[in-house]
Amino acid sequence: MAAPRFPHVFRDPGLYTQALTHRSAGRPNNERLEFLGDSLVGMLVAEMLFEAHPRADEGELTRLRAQLVSGAALAEVARDLDLGDQLRLGTGELKSGGFRRDSILADAFEALVAAVYLDAGWDACRQCVRTLFAQRVATLRIPEKDAKTRLQELLQSKGKPLPAYTLIASTGEDHAKTFDIECVIESPPLRLAGQGSSRRAAEQMAAAAALVHIKEIFANER
Structure with a gap:
């Protein structure tokens, strides 16, 4: 038994169900299978990325893996396999459209991977x-690394704080706030401002501004 386009035929249909x-x-439901499948998917995708990007460092590989195994990404895989049409849901989840929900689809996909492992083994x-x-x-x-990460790495490479x-x-209403952030660098001494619709966005803007100035400073020191 297999889902449409799913590359495994189950010897034990009960695992698929x-x-x-x-x-x-x-x-029985898929909660325990999802626990196992989460680790299996993460490890196997990590192996593929390790092979595909021999020059990538740990941080780059981690960011790549996050793109592939996030809930939204796994839900897309599940949709490609039409798993939503195969789900067994309670009445409440059926009425609320659970078969379209990212979290439910992603969990089902991970559970299905675990079911393959239990049905036919590692290979x-x-x-x-x-x-x-x-x-x-x-x-x-x-x-590409974000501005905060690039600024931090540049300062670290120069032995700076x-x-x-x-x-x-x-400022502004709760649903439309604007944040003003200052990026403070001790050495070389710099203070750069950034503004955004969230604190994180404002920090990124301030870091980007700081990068422009600090790169010029370091270039002139050569």
Whole structure:
């Protein structure tokens, strides 16, 4: 038994059914399988990325893996396999559209991977995951590091203290606030401002501004 386009035929149909049974539909459900599948998917995708990007460092590989195994990403894999149509949900989840919910779809996919492992062993599970993620891994590119990370790494490479970010002001209604942040660098001494619709966005803006100035300073020191 297999889902449409799913690259494994189950010898034990009960495992397939359990993997696609949400807890709202009673027991046995896929909660325990999802626990196991989460680790299996993470490890096997990490292996694929390790092979595909031999020059990537740990941070880059971690960011790549996060793109592939996030709840939203796994939900997309589940949709490609039409798992939503195969789910067994309780009445409440059916009425609320649970078969479309990212968290439920992602959990079902992870549970299905665990079910493959229990049904046919490691090699079959590994081949299944590699088949499903081959195209996604091949087209994935290492994301550019954000401004805060690049600033921190640049300062560390020069043996300088890390920057600090201070909230200067926040204005506006709760649903439309604007945040003003100051990035403070001890050496070389710099204070750069940033503004954004969230504190994180404002910090990134301030870090980007600081990068421009600090790169020029370091270039002139050569």
